[in-house]
Amino acid sequence: MDYVREIGRKSKEASRSVQFLGQEEKNEGLKAVARELRQQMGYLLVENDKDVKNARAAGMKPALIDRLLLTSQRIQSMAEELEQIAMLEDPVGKMECVKVRPNGLQIGQRRVPLGVVGIIYESRPNVTADAFGLCFKTGNAAILRGGSDAINSNKAIVKVIRDGLAKEKLPSDAVLLLEDTDRAAVTEMMKMKEYIDVLIPRGGAGLIANVVENSTVPVIETGTGNCHIYVDESADIQMAVDIIENAKTQRLGVCNACESLVVHSRIADKAIPLIYERLHQKQVEVRGDERAVSIQDGIRTASEEDWGTEYLDTIISLKTVDSIEEAIDHINRHNTGHSEAIITRDYDNALKFHNEIDAAAVYVNASTRFTDGHEFGFGAEIGISTQKLHTRGPMGLEALTTVKYIIFGSGQTRP
């Protein structure tokens, strides 16, 4: 695995200069890369076409081929995203909580880049440009490891990024692609603690579990969401139906989509038929507990396994409960720490839900689909953290930085 270690070494080396680039240099670099993506569009489309042809030959599902496909419009969007990142405020260098201690030491906390960020992801090639942009903006070097399906696209995108940086005389090793798509190469990457400061896996539950299980590099876990909506006894049923439709069907395959409903038994007779009708119109299959099945024809019986399943598909589970306590208990047992919502008109229940649900984002009377860096006003997002350390919820630029204490002394020694 000398090749993988060489990538690590080069990235660490690059991070030593990337960390000191000024805000202007970084922004000019991002804009230069955006220009380069537009200029080399033809090359990118040709290389992407190789991946798409291979995928078709291998019998990949149309939905997945669509994720893999680049079009001139999608390349335009990649370029625009980089230009938007250039316009965001740079968190690097901010000083926080400066204080003077009784002995005269001045202690400040300065925000600095993490160093080298490793990103392991699956077949969407736009992640390549995006991840580079966020890492570069925050003064980090990036090691990218995309899926084998997108290898030609990723190689081409990284080449173009490096061309853009080189034209601005910026260190092109700020981004390096692990071209070896072997599993052994990822395993090596997960052990390179001396070169990589943090690993961010982006993709399905299997990929994430593998990284969490095997990495000795610190990991930020992202993106599996078994999100619930609880329809409280006092809910505005019309609002509940609208929010459920939005949270389940506005986009099916995303981590902030709703996967499970919890309905208070006192409102079940009225609410479940209306919820079912709306979901049925949208071709969503509902799997419920016995009480739900007895209320509404067409609801299939859920198994225990359903409560823990992130479908990412036209299926939703439905559980009835006799109290808000039972609802909170059920949600805290089965959720993945992502996004949970209550629909209620009861003030105490709203606060209780906010307080007692253990998740990155807890909503009252709104769709779980809002858990997103852009929707939260961060301007960009590298993923959604479902862990509690370092950062939780949508990760903007600040999540790609750390702090260091800067101490100004005048000869102080400790008594």
Add this chain to the structure above:
Amino acid sequence: MDYVREIGRKSKEASRSVQFLGQEEKNEGLKAVARELRQQMGYLLVENDKDVKNARAAGMKPALIDRLLLTSQRIQSMAEELEQIAMLEDPVGKMECVKVRPNGLQIGQRRVPLGVVGIIYESRPNVTADAFGLCFKTGNAAILRGGSDAINSNKAIVKVIRDGLAKEKLPSDAVLLLEDTDRAAVTEMMKMKEYIDVLIPRGGAGLIANVVENSTVPVIETGTGNCHIYVDESADIQMAVDIIENAKTQRLGVCNACESLVVHSRIADKAIPLIYERLHQKQVEVRGDERAVSIQDGIRTASEEDWGTEYLDTIISLKTVDSIEEAIDHINRHNTGHSEAIITRDYDNALKFHNEIDAAAVYVNASTRFTDGHEFGFGAEIGISTQKLHTRGPMGLEALTTVKYIIFGSGQTRP
């Protein structure tokens, strides 16, 4: 390992109520435990004596036996520490960055407990009370796993803490001791992701490496310190000598002690003899590079290995360099991300060192020994993080918390 998993399950259960205790309840609990420690002092001394006798019989070194020993004075200090923790500001519940989005969603970030904190430590029994106190103050349940040497002391301290909590009708499972001191029990603990939210290893390099290597629970790495002092060309030599004496000898076995010196060649002839003389008076052996050896009799030749060694003993390494760049390079290559200092009168070099050294705490003209929660004004400390994720440097109460987004909606759906 059913016993270990049962501890995990009970702790998770306890965390569900501990997280909601009010500030007053938690502070009363801490004070009650302090009273109980004083009242049951006799019992604690008897139990500790068993450990001390076993250690003596096993031929443990006097310095280590001293770390293990409890005295009435030390038990008093444990109680006072808990009373001090009770007086600190509670970070739990603070709302940060509340904002209203254009669609009317109000989004706030609330500071909340982590949940269950696991602490794996070695033979100092005072860590038992301290770790409980910091976790309880921040609304976390704690699972403690001390070393086998201190098992009788730790059992006794945990029993007394639980007695104190029970008297206040507070959940005594807020603290649980893993009494099985087998290696297999720790290994199981490191895999209990469903019960433990974060693991903090406190102890020697071997213990910490084992936890980082094998844990699937997120880890906060603490406390190995290969700390440097760089004596710049323009240094006030007298200040340098005083700070070096303090940083090396004020306390030998601690992570913020200085382990390695870097001296600019243009000041070496004047500075090294004075530094050597002072360290020699304190029985510190100096191991230097060829140039240092040629300047001062008594300096022994350092091996490559010396540059990376945390001695925790009366030994220090000394490297000469021809520029501040070479000094920074050497330090960034060999340090452990803990504390580094420059002694200088040169303004540009001071800022350059602050900027370019990659460590939790970077000092100009002060002793590395100040990297400590109390010295930084946090009032308490659970350890010193040498990693970049979540928290860096001395960890006070806030490091034992996380955030969650609290969203107030009025029916919003995502377009």
